[in-house]
Amino acid sequence: MTNKNPTLSDVARASGVHFSTVSRVMNPETRQKVSAEVAKRVLAEASRLGYRPNRAASTLVTRKSRIIGVVLPDITNAVFPPILLGIEEGLRKHGYLAIVANVGADEEEQLFVINRLLGQQVDGLILATARRDDPVIKLCKAQNVPVVTVNRSDENGVASCVVSDDVVGMRLAVNHLLALGHRHIAHIAGPENLSTGHVRRMGFLAAIEASELDASQAFVFESSGYSRECGKAALLELLRQSPQTTAVVTGSDLVAIGCYDAIRELGLNCPQDISVVGHNDMPYMDLIRPPLTTIRIRHHGIGAEAARLILQTIDAPDSSVLDVRLKPELVVRESTAAPRS
Amino acid sequence: MTNKNPTLSDVARASGVHFSTVSRVMNPETRQKVSAEVAKRVLAEASRLGYRPNRAASTLVTRKSRIIGVVLPDITNAVFPPILLGIEEGLRKHGYLAIVANVGADEEEQLFVINRLLGQQVDGLILATARRDDPVIKLCKAQNVPVVTVNRSDENGVASCVVSDDVVGMRLAVNHLLALGHRHIAHIAGPENLSTGHVRRMGFLAAIEASELDASQAFVFESSGYSRECGKAALLELLRQSPQTTAVVTGSDLVAIGCYDAIRELGLNCPQDISVVGHNDMPYMDLIRPPLTTIRIRHHGIGAEAARLILQTIDAPDSSVLDVRLKPELVVRESTAAPRS
């Protein structure tokens, strides 16, 4: 039936050499140890037979699988596909493949998946699921598994991370609103246990601090998540607590869309009554109504950097932990305008 | 440094039994061959040592990796993330993992990636890159590799596929426009070498055929791709060739968005001058202006079915080739209306 795939021995037999010689020929790095003439013959036979090295066997002996585990919280969230693309392209360029797993916030599930991945002998892990204080990451480090976090970071300094510079992002957002004349600015913050939630909140406060506004003119409301529903609920409650607010900076475009929902429900208009700034610049944010002013994050670049970093970490396991921050940019569209005077 | 991971032998030594006994204990299916008392002791030692089976080794002997290769044309296209999610969830439920690779239309690149995947000993392949006549799929079948295509199908009947029922989808779209009173309906078709392009076009023509319209009242324009840019160029040219058109059915929401661009550029309005029907119902299509009437495809369900099918194919390699078609539904929003009379 399934005519078994040819092995080193099959190629060796066909070429009239020992299978260890074939092995040396198949690996470009050891090829020069073999005479050119023999190498040529072996290569010809290998390709004639359709020889394809069995990675399970080489992984077993070299302890390198050339596979990276990529763990995402929700591939369905539009920020992750470009990150994943950047990762995958970056890895493939160096002969690595990615096993991709989607896991919720449940720690048990995360551990289960990571153990499965480690059993698979992945050479490293790229985690997009990091919490600021993440026991899963501690565990990986305790086992000397190379780990890089993307998009979010763990703040214990045990793993390198590749993130957007959220302090800059929030400053861009706040300064834009200030320039438009807003004097009562609010921030809907994401969960405090995620670095994105925490750092963006700090960035918001720092930007206010640096302005001529006093603390009473800034308001922070913590939302339980980054979804559209959370955004709607958050703005509704925020406006109840701080009715003088004329502009809101969010931590996610989805939250901003939820704000649109809330504004509509209240019979108000964006940007006339409330200006809204998103975060991420997901696809099609130029097409929604009103087109969303937002902080564009370089997701693809973040993924590409993460691929580069994990490979670097694998190469030099003792090199120092790095924080890579990519600069975001402000994209001004129509959801922000001067406040009603 | 890296205190080596424990192996079967380590657990055996700690438990005072032979490592083959440990092996039997670790596998739930052979566990009952071992006395309950020994099994308990072994399990305790295994967990104490943090034993984790090395999949490279078991793959080498069983020739099963419990890994599936998933090949996507563009993870950044919003239809694929939910498909991938469905696949990954479905696989994981059965202990399988997914290696995900993104490849362009280039056949060389596809072959390269698939060979790499096969070298990795994947148990099967889920391909979202199928063309109607796909040499890559032929090659896989020639090597007895289980293959399932998703979203698109190969028409040679060599591989099972999981797709949306496009004939139904197009009928839904056309009948909706007919009911609104349209009498000059056009279709922007996708590439003929993709099943989605071909079948949707056939479905469009069949729906027109079944109506009281005559062939001169229907117009098909083939676009070179499913992008926003292609959609814009297509509608511009279509309107030049068939200016009486009052409604257009597309094969993709992206193309529909491109139609919006074209309509705006011409100084026309949607839906007053031209009604537009999308295809897929990507996220946020309810938020764009005007909210898009479209054919909703059950992407997540398609992914879940594909996972089920590939596992079934692996279990019973000689079972027959299946076409699984999920029913789409019409989502009416505001991009369609009665034509100007």
Next chain:
DNA sequence: CTGAAAGCGCTTACAG
């Protein structure tokens, strides 16, 4: 029920 052995397909010192 448990152990001893062979073997999966490779890589890589070690000889010659």
Next chain:
DNA sequence: CTGAAAGCGCTTACAG
């Protein structure tokens, strides 16, 4: 430059 051998960590007939 090439071959012979050991060994990676498992699974699974085969004995007992």
